[in-house]
Amino acid sequence: MGGLDSSSMETDLDRPNIEEYLTTETIREVPKKLHLSDLLDISPTLTEAAGAIVDDSFTRCFKSNSPEPWNWNIYLFPLWCLGVVVRYGILFPARVGVLALGWIVFFAAFLPVHFLIRGHDKWRRKIERKLVEMMCSVFVASWTGVIKYHGPRPSRRPQQVFVANHTSMIDFIILEQMTAFAVIMQKHPGWVGFIQKTILESVGCIWFNRTESKDREVVATKIREHTQGVDNNPLLIFPEGTCVNNHYTVMFKKGAFELGCAVCPVAIKYNKIFVDAFWNSKKQSFTTHLAQLMTSWAVVCDVWYLEPQYIRPGEIPIEFAERVRDMISVRAGLKKVPWDGYLKYFRPSPKLTERKQQIFAESVLKRLEEK
Amino acid sequence: MGNASSMLTQYDIEEVQEHCNYLFSQQEIVALYNRFCQLDRTAKGFISSDEFLSIPEFSLNPLSQRLLKMVDGLNFKDFVAFLSAFSPQATPQQKVELIFKVYDVDGKGRVTFKDLLEVLRDLTGSFMSEEQREKVLGQVLEEAGYSRESSLYLEDFMKVLSKAGLKMEVEVPVD
Numbered sequence: 001m002g003g004l005d006s007s008s009m010e011t012d013l014d015r016p017n018i019e020e021y022l023t024t025e026t027i028r029e030v031p032k033k034l035h036l037s038d039l040l041d042i043s044p045t046l047t048e049a050a051g052a053i054v055d056d057s058f059t060r061c062f063k064s065n066s067p068e069p070w071n072w073n074i075y076l077f078p079l080w081c082l083g084v085v086v087r088y089g090i091l092f093p094a095r096v097g098v099l100a101l102g103w104i105v106f107f108a109a110f111l112p113v114h115f116l117i118r119g120h121d122k123w124r125r126k127i128e129r130k131l132v133e134m135m136c137s138v139f140v141a142s143w144t145g146v147i148k149y150h151g152p153r154p155s156r157r158p159q160q161v162f163v164a165n166h167t168s169m170i171d172f173i174i175l176e177q178m179t180a181f182a183v184i185m186q187k188h189p190g191w192v193g194f195i196q197k198t199i200l201e202s203v204g205c206i207w208f209n210r211t212e213s214k215d216r217e218v219v220a221t222k223i224r225e226h227t228q229g230v231d232n233n234p235l236l237i238f239p240e241g242t243c244v245n246n247h248y249t250v251m252f253k254k255g256a257f258e259l260g261c262a263v264c265p266v267a268i269k270y271n272k273i274f275v276d277a278f279w280n281s282k283k284q285s286f287t288t289h290l291a292q293l294m295t296s297w298a299v300v301c302d303v304w305y306l307e308p309q310y311i312r313p314g315e316i317p318i319e320f321a322e323r324v325r326d327m328i329s330v331r332a333g334l335k336k337v338p339w340d341g342y343l344k345y346f347r348p349s350p351k352l353t354e355r356k357q358q359i360f361a362e363s364v365l366k367r368l369e370e371k
Numbered sequence: 372m373g374n375a376s377s378m379l380t381q382y383d384i385e386e387v388q389e390h391c392n393y394l395f396s397q398q399e400i401v402a403l404y405n406r407f408c409q410l411d412r413t414a415k416g417f418i419s420s421d422e423f424l425s426i427p428e429f430s431l432n433p434l435s436q437r438l439l440k441m442v443d444g445l446n447f448k449d450f451v452a453f454l455s456a457f458s459p460q461a462t463p464q465q466k467v468e469l470i471f472k473v474y475d476v477d478g479k480g481r482v483t484f485k486d487l488l489e490v491l492r493d494l495t496g497s498f499m500s501e502e503q504r505e506k507v508l509g510q511v512l513e514e515a516g517y518s519r520e521s522s523l524y525l526e527d528f529m530k531v532l533s534k535a536g537l538k539m540e541v542e543v544p545v546d
Contacts, residue, residue, distance in 0.1 A: 036515040037531045039491065039508065042470060043539040045434050050457045050541045052428035053442070054406060059426060063409065282412070343427045352431040357496030360433075365499065368507055 034367040045356075058339045061248040064280050087295050095142040095294045102138030106131055114202065122231075128202045129180040129233065135199075136177040139170075143275075143290075144298040147174055151305030154179045154264065158230050160308065161223075163256050164266035165328050166238035167246040168279035169286060170293070171268055174303065181236035182226065184219065186210060192286055204233050210241075210345060220255055227261050236266075239321065242341035245278040246270050249334045250341040252325045258317035262308040265324050267331040271300040282344075304331050379404050390448050391455035394465075399458075399543040400451060407447050417444045433493050440476050457541040464529065466539045471528045481522035484508065 070076060110131050117124045140147065154162060162181065164171060169192075172183050182204035185196060196205065204226065208219045226232050239252035246269065257263060270277040275296035279289045293299055306327055311320045329336050384397050395403070410418045410426075420443045424430045432438070442453055455461060456469035474482045474490055491504050499507075509519055515531060517523065 034507070034511055036511040036517075037534065039487070039511055040470070040474075040528065040531055041537065042434065042473065042490065042494070043466070043537045045432060045494065046438075046470070046473065047457065047539050047541060049429055049432040049434060049438055050454060050539075052426050052432065053410075053423070054403070054454065054457075054541050055544050056426050056428045058428065059409065339427060344425075347424060348427045348431045353433055354496055354498075356431070356433055357494060358498045361495035361498035364495065364507060365503070368510075 032367060034364065038367075039364075057248075057337045058250075058343060061244050061250055061337060061339070062280065062282075062344065064245055064276055064278050064283070083297075087297065091144075091297075092295050095144075099138060099142040099294075102135060102142075106135045106138070110199065125202070125231075132199065132203055133177060133180050136173045139173050140177050140299075143170075143293040143296070145174065146298055146300045147177075147303060148301075149178060149303045149305070154181075154234050154305060156234055158232075159227060159261040160234060160264055161227060161256050161259060161261060162234055162236045162264045162266055163239050163252070163324060163328075164236065164268055165246075165249050165332060165334065166240045166243050167268065167270060168243055168277050168289065170277060170279070170299070171238070172236070174268070174301065175236060175266065178303075180233050182206065182233040183236045184208060184223070184238070188286070190285075190287075204235075206235075210342070216255070223255065224259060227259055239325075240341045242344050243279050243281060244341065245280075246272075246332075247334060248337050249325055249329045250337055250339050252321040253340075254317040254321050257311065257320045257324070260311070262310055263320070263324055264308045265306040265328050265331075267302075267304040267306060267328045269302050269332040269334075271302075274298045274300045277301070302332075306331060378408075387448050387451050391452045391458075392465075394455040394458040394460045395451060395543065398545045402543050402545045403451055403454065404447060407450055417446050418450070419443065433496070434473065434490070437473060437476055437490070437493060441472065454541070457539055459540050459542075461539075463533065463537055466537050467528050467532050468525065469539075470532065470537075471525050474523075474528075481524050482528070483522050484512075484519045487512075487523075 070080075110128065113124055113127050113131070117127075162175075164175065172181075172185070175181060176183075180203050183200075184206045185200070185208070187193060187207050187209055188196060196207070206219060206222045206226065209215050223235065223237075226235050237256040239254075239256050240250050241253050242250070244250055275293060275298070277293070277299055279286065284292070309320070309324055309327070311317070315323075325336060328334070379401060384400050387400050388395065388397065407418065408414070410422050412422060420439050423439060423442065424435070429435055429438075442450070445453060453469075456465050471482065472478075474486050476486075487508050488504060491499075491508060492501075495504065512518060512521075517527070
């Protein structure tokens, strides 16, 4: 696929040095004379375009597969109907009840603590942390989450960041249940934004806005400050920058990997048999997504806390990011694609097209000189 | 949503197959339909330019703008007909016909020096000057027995490209 070798300047470093493999005679291959057929024959370019139209590795990352219907039978269908009745009629109201109760308890405890206990900051933060963890447990219970954690639990110490693959905003809730992380999130509208502003501020979250270009430097500074603080909650970053469908990983942004501190990878894999946890933000709002989870049987997933990694001497941040992405992809059984997740929102850089044009132009000019 | 193959009846599949000269199998047409529905996010019945450009690999193709003029707004039947030139079953003539249409994007039936220049400009960008492009085209045209003023017709394209051994095939992933 044409995309693979021109997708990013960064991957140029991964390509082997061709000169090492070819002898000098074959490199100086005599260029053939240029004919009309060479210029009229645009078939390679057309084939690439048609190939992209028919199937491309980027769109595949965001495809939510509609579940196979299994209720086609005369006896499976009533069983499925019964299941629907149980899920929508019994489970869903019970879960909504649990969630509502959880929110009430949470706010009843959080608001007084947040506004009244001034001066005993350390205590206040500790209580708020526990409350957030509790609230996340309530959320997880409201979808009947069955989550297996593997590996040592994250510890609170400075000079470390956690990175994980991203499938939905519930990734954050699942991880937050175990440890109160400070996370970097896209600013959202609506009730999610409200929660972001009030509660998540207390665990030390950092906001970014994809559409603002200067944003990246501001966020990078904030991240650096956070990792150096001793009493801050451990920082969780999703380097893909967008939700992917839990079958692939897109390129990791290097921001988390050039901080000079330990990077602890976390791999998350959802079991699709119970529910597809991929949040296709273009197709559904978060509320619809939650409702879908709450009317399914369960959310089953595995979380692996992997060994902390440090940047090796001579390794650049992008290589470090790729190495960690490798670890996470292997652990969670995901395939890697060389695309930047932000291509969901922005067009690819014209530099990639220019590269193709440059290669073609140079070959034409070289062959022109052969007479 | 609307990406189940049950939306396409057997009649529909056969109609589309006939329209594309039987160059795709029925399974491939179903797979292409799923792809069409995936790209047509708002279920309008055609894929807009914007939706084509959201495919990064397509967007960075030098001929993307020219191809967009041909594929923008196509319904599913014509979409398959367009892609049929890339089927392994397609004849060299059918492939040359598509190449001709890409050059003759305004459909006048002949390709002028200006069209050749436009395509070469798309392919080389700022890495060749306009004079260089004109010089190259002039030279190869002369060598093949044409001049700058001559217009090339489909037969000319067939003649020139028949020896080229066109490799223009795309595989439709059938799951």
